[in-house]
Amino acid sequence: xxxxxxxxxxxxxxxxxxxxxxxxxxxxxxxxxxxxxxxxxxxxxxxxxxxxxxxxxxxxxxxxxxxxxxxxxxxxxxxxxxxxxxxxxxxxxxxxxxxxxxxxxxxxxxxxxxxxxxxxxxxxxxxxxxxxxxxxxxxxxxxxxxxxxxxxxxxxxxxxxxxxxxxxxxxxxxxxxxxxxxxxxxxxxxxxxxxxxxxxxxxxxxxxxxxxxxxxxxxxxxxxxxxxxxxxxxxxxxxxxxxxxxxxxxxxxxxxxxxxxxxxxxxxxxxxxxxxxxxxxxxxxxxxxxxxxxxxxxxxxxxxxxxxxxxxxxxxxxxxxxxxxxxxxxxxxxxxxxxxxxxxxxxxxxxxxxxxxxxxxxxxxxxxxxxxxxxxxxxxxxxxxxxxxxxxxxxxxxxxxxxxxxxxxxxxxxxxxxxxxxx
Amino acid sequence: xxxxxxxxxxxxxxxxxxxxxxxxxxxxxxxxxxxxxxxxxxxxxxxxxxxxxxxxxxxxxxxxxxxxxxxxxxxxxxxxxxxxxxxxxxxxxxxxxxxxxxxxxxxxxxxxxxxxxxxxxxxxxxxxxxxxxxxxxxxxxxxxxxxxxxxxxxxxxxxxxxxxxxxxxxxxxxxxxxxxxxxxxxxxxxxxxxxxxxxxxxxxxxxxxxxxxxxxxxxxxxxxxxxxxxxxxxxxxxxxxxxxxxxxxxxxxxxxxxxxxxxxxxxxxxxxxxxxxxxxxxxxxxxxxxxxxxxxxxxxxxxxxxxxxxxxxxxxxxxxxxxxxxxxxxxxxxxxxxxxxxxxxxxxxxxxxxxxxxxxxxxxxxxxxxxxxxxxxxxxxxxxxxxxxxxxxxxxxxxxxxxxxxxxxxxxxxxxx
Numbered sequence: 001x002x003x004x005x006x007x008x009x010x011x012x013x014x015x016x017x018x019x020x021x022x023x024x025x026x027x028x029x030x031x032x033x034x035x036x037x038x039x040x041x042x043x044x045x046x047x048x049x050x051x052x053x054x055x056x057x058x059x060x061x062x063x064x065x066x067x068x069x070x071x072x073x074x075x076x077x078x079x080x081x082x083x084x085x086x087x088x089x090x091x092x093x094x095x096x097x098x099x100x101x102x103x104x105x106x107x108x109x110x111x112x113x114x115x116x117x118x119x120x121x122x123x124x125x126x127x128x129x130x131x132x133x134x135x136x137x138x139x140x141x142x143x144x145x146x147x148x149x150x151x152x153x154x155x156x157x158x159x160x161x162x163x164x165x166x167x168x169x170x171x172x173x174x175x176x177x178x179x180x181x182x183x184x185x186x187x188x189x190x191x192x193x194x195x196x197x198x199x200x201x202x203x204x205x206x207x208x209x210x211x212x213x214x215x216x217x218x219x220x221x222x223x224x225x226x227x228x229x230x231x232x233x234x235x236x237x238x239x240x241x242x243x244x245x246x247x248x249x250x251x252x253x254x255x256x257x258x259x260x261x262x263x264x265x266x267x268x269x270x271x272x273x274x275x276x277x278x279x280x281x282x283x284x285x286x287x288x289x290x291x292x293x294x295x296x297x298x299x300x301x302x303x304x305x306x307x308x309x310x311x312x313x314x315x316x317x318x319x320x321x322x323x324x325x326x327x328x329x330x331x332x333x334x335x336x337x338x339x340x341x342x343x344x345x346x347x348x349x350x351x352x353x354x355x356x357x358x359x360x361x362x363x364x365x366x367x368x369x370x371x372x373x374x375x376x377x378x379x380x381x382x383x384x385x386x387x388x389x390x391x392x393x394x395x396x397x398x399x400x401x402x403x404x405x406x407x408x409x410x411x412x413x414x415x416x417x418x419x420x421x422x423x
Numbered sequence: 424x425x426x427x428x429x430x431x432x433x434x435x436x437x438x439x440x441x442x443x444x445x446x447x448x449x450x451x452x453x454x455x456x457x458x459x460x461x462x463x464x465x466x467x468x469x470x471x472x473x474x475x476x477x478x479x480x481x482x483x484x485x486x487x488x489x490x491x492x493x494x495x496x497x498x499x500x501x502x503x504x505x506x507x508x509x510x511x512x513x514x515x516x517x518x519x520x521x522x523x524x525x526x527x528x529x530x531x532x533x534x535x536x537x538x539x540x541x542x543x544x545x546x547x548x549x550x551x552x553x554x555x556x557x558x559x560x561x562x563x564x565x566x567x568x569x570x571x572x573x574x575x576x577x578x579x580x581x582x583x584x585x586x587x588x589x590x591x592x593x594x595x596x597x598x599x600x601x602x603x604x605x606x607x608x609x610x611x612x613x614x615x616x617x618x619x620x621x622x623x624x625x626x627x628x629x630x631x632x633x634x635x636x637x638x639x640x641x642x643x644x645x646x647x648x649x650x651x652x653x654x655x656x657x658x659x660x661x662x663x664x665x666x667x668x669x670x671x672x673x674x675x676x677x678x679x680x681x682x683x684x685x686x687x688x689x690x691x692x693x694x695x696x697x698x699x700x701x702x703x704x705x706x707x708x709x710x711x712x713x714x715x716x717x718x719x720x721x722x723x724x725x726x727x728x729x730x731x732x733x734x735x736x737x738x739x740x741x742x743x744x745x746x747x748x749x750x751x752x753x754x755x756x757x758x759x760x761x762x763x764x765x766x767x768x769x770x771x772x773x774x775x776x777x778x779x780x781x782x783x784x785x786x787x788x789x790x791x792x793x794x795x796x797x798x799x800x801x802x803x804x805x806x807x808x809x810x811x812x813x814x815x816x817x818x819x820x821x822x823x824x825x826x827x828x829x830x831x832x833x834x835x836x837x838x839x840x
Contacts, residue, residue, distance in 0.1 A: 103691075104691065110566055123624065124546070128551055130547065131468060131623045133472075134472050134473045136627065143631075143825070145536045145629065146590050146824070147567065148588040148823055152590075152825035155693050161690055162690065163688075164589065165588070167585060168534060168567035168587075170568040170572070173568075176585060187603065204549060205561075208549050212559045213562055215562070270583045271583065272575040272580060274579045277573065278562070286581055289526065289581075407568070408575070409572055
C-alpha cells in the first residue's frame with residue numbers, strides 16, 4: 001500500500017425540504033427557492049416559533065415498502081430513501097465480500113423524539129399519568145428509545161456487515177458521522193461506508209424546547225423568508241427536517257471499478273469550545289482550530305478554499321461566531337471566498353443538516369455552482385463577508401469547506417476536494 | 424502523514440465506576456468478587472404496573488456530591504452518573520485537566536437513551552400543565568450529546584469529542600474510538616458510558632425489546648447461559664475510563680497503567696437477527712477474530728473473556744456459538760458480573776472493560792454470576808469462584824440489539840513491549 005488510504009464520495013442521496021431527491025434538492029437550492037412555511041404537521045399557534053421547513057415526503061413514492069414504512073419512524077424513512085438513492089448513484093452491488101467491507105455511520109441529533117412524544121401522549125393520557133400505561137403497545141417503541149436503530153435499519157436494508165454506528169453530537173452529528181465513516185475507511189476498518197444523517201424534529205416538544213431558550217425565530221409574518229442567516233435582522237433559526245447519505249469509498253477501489261467520483265474527503269476535524277452548552281464566544285477560536293486542522297489533513301493552504309458552506313443558522317451569536325472563525329482560519333482569503341448558508345432555504349434540521357450540507361458541497365464541486373444565502377437584505381457590521389446573497393453563482397469549486405456548530409460546544413469542519421488528476 | 428502513524432499506543436490509566444454496587448471502584452470490585460447481587464425491586468417509582476419490576480438501582484446517589492449545583496440542575500441523572508464516574512477516573516489517573524492543554528483532551532462516550540427522567544418530567548409539563556411549555560434546560564438535558572458536552576465544559580476539554588450510539592455495544596465502541604483518537608494525536612480521552620434507564624416511560628419502551636425478564640426473585644431473575652435464563656434485568660450506571668497515549672502517561676509518571684487497548688473490531692449482522700434472520704453468528708465471530716488479529720493475540724493467549732450475556736436463551740446460545748467459532752480449540756475462562764448490577768446498556772460494556780482491567784491489575788478472575796446450570800450449547804469454561812491467575816490478555820464482547828457486535832482485546836502493559 002502506498003501512502004495513506006484516500007476516501008472518495010461516489011454516491012449522493014438527499015431528502016430535504018423543497019427537494020426530495022438529489023436533483024430536486026440541487027435545483028431548489030440553485031434557484032434560491034425557500035422551503036420554509038407555517039408549520040402544517042400540527043397547530044403551531046400555542047408556540048413562540050411557528051415556522052419550519054417541512055419535507056413533502058411520500059415514503060411509498062420514495063420506494064419504501066409497506067413494512068419499512070410501518071416499522072420505521074419518519075427520520076429513519078428519510079435515511080432509507082436517501083441511502084437507496086446514494087447506493088444506486090454509486091453503482092455499488094452488495095455481494096457478500098462487499099457487504100463484509102461496508103460500514104454504516106449515521107448521525108442524528110434527536111432520533112425518534114417525534115415518535116417518542118406521540119406515543120408518550122397516549123401512554124400518559126396527555127401528561128396525566130407519571131406512571132405511564134405499560135400496556136400501551138406501540139410497535140418498535142424500544143427502537144424509538146434507542147437511536148442506534150437508525151444505523152441498524154440502514155444496515156439491514158443493504159445487508160451490510162461492517163462496523164455500524166450512530167454518531168449523536170447534536171447539531172454537528174451529520175458532519176461528525178461522515179467524519180467517523182471517513183476514518184473507518186482511512187484506517188482500513190471498511191472499504192465502503194454509507195455515511196450521513198437524518199432528523200425529523202418538527203414536533204411540539206422540540207418547538208417548546210427551543211422556544212424556552214429563544215433560539216428559534218418568533219417571526220411568522222413572512223414564513224417563506226423567515227430564515228435570514230447573516231442578515232442584520234436575523235432573529236434565530238428556523239427548524240427543518242430531512243436526511244442525506246453519501247457513499248464513501250476507498251479511492252483505489254472506486255477508481256478501479258470506474259466509479260463516478262464526486263470529490264475526495266480531504267479532511268475532517270472537530271473541537272469543543274468547553275465553554276457553554278448553548279453560548280458561543282465571539283472569537284470563533286475553536287471552530288477556527290477545527291478548520292485549520294481539516295485543511296492541514298488535506299495539505300491545503302487556506303487560499304485553496306473555493307467555497308464555504310457555512311453553518312449559518314441565523315442566530316445572532318452563531319453568524320457572528322463563525323464569521324470570526326472564518327477570518328481567524330483563512331485570514332484575508334475569508335473576504336475573497338464565496339460563503340453561503342443553505343439553512344436560509346431548507347432550515348436547520350439539527351443533526352441531519354450537516355450531511356445535507358456535505359451533499360450540497362459535493363454537488364457544488366460537481367456542477368461548478370455555489371448556492372446562495374436566500375433572504376439576505378441588510379449587512380450586519382459583524383458579518384461582513386461575501387455570503388452569496390440571494391442568487392446562485394457559477395463558480396468553479398475545487399475545495400469546499402463546510403462547518404457545523406452545536407449545543408454542547410461541538411465545532412466541526414470537513415473539507416471536500418475535487419479529485420486531482422493523477423494525484 | 425505523520426498524524427496517522429499507528430505507533431501511538433492507547434492505555435487505560437484511570438477508572439471510575441457507578442453502579443448498583445455503589446459509587447467507586449473498590450465497592451464494585453468487592454461486589455464482583457463476592458458475587459453478591461445488588462438487584463432489587465425498583466424504588467424510584469412504584470413498578471407494580473410494569474411487567475419488569477426489578478432493576479439495578481444505585482441507592483442513595485447524591486448528585487450534589489459529584490458535580491457543582493449549576494451543572495446538576497441542568498442535567499439528567501444519566502449525566503450525574505457520568506460526572507461521578509469521570510471525576511473518579513481523573514482522580515485515579517492523577518490528572519488535573521486544568522494543567523493540560525485543553526486541545527489535548529477529549530470526551531468520547533457512548534450514549535443509549537438520553538436524559539430519561541428529565542425528559543419525561545418535561546414532556547409531562549408540556550402536555551399535562553396549562554402553560555404548555557418546557558423548562559429552559561430541556562433543550563440541553565434530554566438529547567444524547569448532553570453528557571459529553573457538559574463533561575467537556577466541566578473539565579475544559581477541547582479536543583475531538585464524540586457521542587456514539589450502538590445500543591449495548593456502544594461501551595466497547597467508545598473505547599475503540601478513544602484508541603483511534605489517541606492514534607491521531609489526542610493525549611487524554613474520557614471513554615466509556617453511563618445509563619439511567621429507569622423512568623416509567625423509558626421502562627415501558629424497554630419492555631418492547633422483548634428481552635427483559637418478568638421474574639420477581641432478584642436471585643434468579645437474570646441468569647445468562649443458564650437453563651433458567653429468562654431475559655435481563657435493567658440497571659443504571661456504568662464506567663468512565665481515562666484512555667491515554669502511552670508516552671504521555673509515562674512522561675507524566677501516571678500512577679497506574681491498567682492495561683493497553685490492543686485491538687478492537689465491530690461488525691453488524693442485523694440481517695441475521697430477529698425472527699426472520701437466519702441466525703448466522705459468523706459476523707459476531709468475525710468481530711472477535713478481527714479484534715484478536717489487530718491485537719496480535721491468539722485465542723490461546725486469552726486469560727479471560729467477558730461476554731455480552733444477554734440472558735435470553737437464543738441470544739446466549741448464539742453468543743456461545745460465535746465464541747466457539749472464533750476460539751476454535753481454545754477454551755478461555757468466561758465470566759460475567761452483569762447479573763449482579765443489571766444490564767446497563769451502553770454503560771454495561773464499559774463496566775465490563777473496567778472489570779477486565781481490574782482483573783488484570785489484581786490477577787484475580789471474579790466468578791461468573793447467575794449461571795448455575797449451563798443450558799445446552801452454553802457449556803463454557805465459566806469461572807466458578809474467585810480465581811487467582813496471571814491475566815495477560817482479556818477480551819470484552821458486546822452486542823447491541825438489532826445487529827451491533829463489538830469486541831475489544833486488552834493486554835497487560837509491559838515496559839519492554
